[in-house]
Amino acid sequence: MTDTGKPDSQPAVHRTWRPMPTAERAEGIYLYDTDGKRYIDGAAGSSVVVTIGHGVKSVADAMYAQMQKVSFAAPHVFSNQALQELGRLVASKAPGSMKDNCRSWFTCTGTDANVDAMRVARQYFVATGQRSKTLFISRWQGFHGNNIAVTGMHGHTGRRRMYMGMNINSPHIPPAYCYRCPYEMRLPDCRLKCARALETEIKQQGEENVAGFFAEPVVGAALGAVPAPDGYFQVVREICDKYNVLMIVDEVMTAWGRIGHWFGIEAWGVTPDIISTAKGMTSGYTTLAATMAREEIWAAIEKTGTPFLAGHTMDLNPVSCAGALEVIRTVDRLDLVSKSREVGGYLLQRMRELLEFDIIGDVRGKGMMCGFEMVKDKATKEPFPPARKASLRFQEEAMNRGLVLFHCTGCVEGSAGDMMLVTPPLVITREQVDDMIEIMKETTRALQRELLA
Numbered sequence: 001m002t003d004t005g006k007p008d009s010q011p012a013v014h015r016t017w018r019p020m021p022t023a024e025r026a027e028g029i030y031l032y033d034t035d036g037k038r039y040i041d042g043a044a045g046s047s048v049v050v051t052i053g054h055g056v057k058s059v060a061d062a063m064y065a066q067m068q069k070v071s072f073a074a075p076h077v078f079s080n081q082a083l084q085e086l087g088r089l090v091a092s093k094a095p096g097s098m099k100d101n102c103r104s105w106f107t108c109t110g111t112d113a114n115v116d117a118m119r120v121a122r123q124y125f126v127a128t129g130q131r132s133k134t135l136f137i138s139r140w141q142g143f144h145g146n147n148i149a150v151t152g153m154h155g156h157t158g159r160r161r162m163y164m165g166m167n168i169n170s171p172h173i174p175p176a177y178c179y180r181c182p183y184e185m186r187l188p189d190c191r192l193k194c195a196r197a198l199e200t201e202i203k204q205q206g207e208e209n210v211a212g213f214f215a216e217p218v219v220g221a222a223l224g225a226v227p228a229p230d231g232y233f234q235v236v237r238e239i240c241d242k243y244n245v246l247m248i249v250d251e252v253m254t255a256w257g258r259i260g261h262w263f264g265i266e267a268w269g270v271t272p273d274i275i276s277t278a279k280g281m282t283s284g285y286t287t288l289a290a291t292m293a294r295e296e297i298w299a300a301i302e303k304t305g306t307p308f309l310a311g312h313t314m315d316l317n318p319v320s321c322a323g324a325l326e327v328i329r330t331v332d333r334l335d336l337v338s339k340s341r342e343v344g345g346y347l348l349q350r351m352r353e354l355l356e357f358d359i360i361g362d363v364r365g366k367g368m369m370c371g372f373e374m375v376k377d378k379a380t381k382e383p384f385p386p387a388r389k390a391s392l393r394f395q396e397e398a399m400n401r402g403l404v405l406f407h408c409t410g411c412v413e414g415s416a417g418d419m420m421l422v423t424p425p426l427v428i429t430r431e432q433v434d435d436m437i438e439i440m441k442e443t444t445r446a447l448q449r450e451l452l453a
């Protein structure tokens, strides 16, 4: 404490009140603090951001070159070249029939991209005379962002309860979560009841009122890397088509090679109507996000003459667009999409060794987006009491041993349940994966003693 009685801390507020090391520099998959300690960035930044690794000079050069040309061009009266080029590049990587047949709106964060996905859907239905369509259905244990509007729409209990009454509470259906199936069924007997629940919800809300359905291909922060089962998004696509509901996939985490495809939804072989994306698009070098929608959606809005009604001051930023362009080109040059599939497969295979421990109940993932779930009792899948802060303790102990991971909670009815996301940069090698596994095993061994004592 200082003599004024205030805590003796820096004036900037951090994500935790606990003391934390100061990051000084980073290179490849490693971060270094001001004491010179080295950490493996097993979280790829704060939850699934870094793809091409830290310290890539060509990205800094591209952004610097853009700054020297024009850093900020009043977006209400100017376009800019980096923006146009990025729009073309993103469209060329889009999945299925969206490839070279979509337009993107570029904003700042993944949350903004989801809000703007809601805006584009709403504006489309107004433009086409379907004004009653205002509702967005999402899933419990799904996460779509952190502004107060989106907290009503997503299903991450711990991040929405504080704001209930301040937001619009959207309808939710159960998650696609086989380890703890909400219907206590198993594939294939369940016939994907979790996907068919969408049809029930649309009927209950009235199809004339439902505008869109939001889902992550692999659920990140709310479930710890749970991919939807095979066939899930095919069923969702059919239901959306049947009721004229837009299928919106949140690829804020899963795009840009993260799960072994340019866009995660490719793994299910269906094309959505709208995609939101961020994080890996810039690999953390700058802030940028995109809302991509099929050409016919934008064309219907354009026909009305009313501009797209989104807009933040820093949207469409030329320097951020130049950074994203170089990041995406680097992913291409280094063939990181295939590498994510291949080395990610090795990571998942080695992570399965953690199942030898009593406190590891499940290991899951796709590509370089992996995770595991901690349990008190493996046979019954009983979670640890939330007060034990099991996953936070895992994060702290791994960090002490030089490995950064991202802890998550709430997979059991929103309040209990502990998961860890294991999502290193896509440039990681097999040898570096082995180093991560050693640290995860040591950490699990130590924590098992603590948590089961």
Ligand SMILES: Cc1ncc(COP(=O)(O)O)c(C=O)c1O
Binding pocket: 047, 109, 110, 111, 112, 114, 143, 144, 145, 146, 216, 220, 221, 250, 251, 252, 253, 278, 279
């Ligand atoms: C799936 C998903 N959607 C949206 C968001 C929000 O993105 P941002 O934190 O950039 O606002 C996140 C952030 O973790 C996310 O994981």
